[in-house]
Each structure stands twice: as C-alpha cells, then as structure tokens.
Amino acid sequence: MFVFQDLYQNEVHLSFSIDPFCNNPKHVWVICRYNGQWLLTKHKERGLEFPGGKVESGETANDAAIREVMEETGAIVSELTYLGQYKVLGKGKTIIKNIYFAEIESLTNQTSYFETFGPILLQDIPLPLKKNNQYSFIMKDNVLIHSLEQVEKLLSEKE
Secondary structure (H helix, E strand, O other): OOOEEEOOEEEEEEOOOOOOOOOOOOOEEEEEEOOOEEEEEEEEEOOOOOEEEEEEEEOOOOHHHHHHHHHHEEEEEEEEEEEEEEEEEOOEEEEEEEEEEEEEEOOOOOOOOOOEEEEEEOOOOOOOOOOOOOOOOHHHOOOHHHHHHHHHHHHHHHH
C-alpha cells in the first residue's frame, strides 16, 4: 500500500489488491491504450486526463468504466482489467475509485463527449506532470505513476 498527499494536500491511500477500501466504489478511473498510444480525453475544465467518473445507480464499477470511456472518448473497450483502488481523504468527504486498464478496440465519432472535448492520443505521457498546465489535477499525483508501473507489468506479462 502507498500513502501520499495529492496536489491539494489530501491524504491518498493506494492499493493494487482487490477492493481494499470498498466493495462498491462510487467512482472509476480508466487508463486506456489504443494502437500503441495512450488514449486520454480533454476535460472542458480540468484539462487532459484518462477517462473516468461516477458509478450510476444500478451499474457495477466495471460497467461504469466501460461507459465512461465510451462517453468521454467514443472508444469501445475490448478488454478491461482491474488494477487497484485508491481512497482520497478530502476535506469534508472521502472518495474511493477503482483503477482499470482498458485495451481499446476502436474509436467512434460522437456528436457529444459529455463534459469533455473527446479523445486525445499520445505516444508518451510527459512525466512528471505537476507543473504541466495542460493536464488535469487527477494526473498530477502518485496514483498515475504507480498505476502506469502496474500497466507496464501487465503489458510485459502479455508479451
């Protein structure tokens, strides 16, 4: 387990075990790859980030992950892998998110990408991002760094 502070000095607990903080989290975050590139979305207020959002009533976190990727990027998920979970002890509330890795089958054009401007493909993520104003705060803490390490392990196991 990793414990650190995020950009806003909230305490973050990160684990790559199965449901360490909650069996039914209310939020998801999905690291996506499409044709050898990272698939992000450009949030209208926050900037570049991997897709994610809230689990809606009646759906599982896995279902929410697939839906959020489609809504925010137009991408069709071919394979979804649970990576871990993190908990942010914020001022006034606690947020728990499942982290997933998604292999993307294809991208479709949409008339709306909800609260985003749609898909962004990147060959590389220019780490570190803490001072890069193009990226969302969600991408600027150790959740991203440790999650990308998990993705690299997963991809190397598949080779």
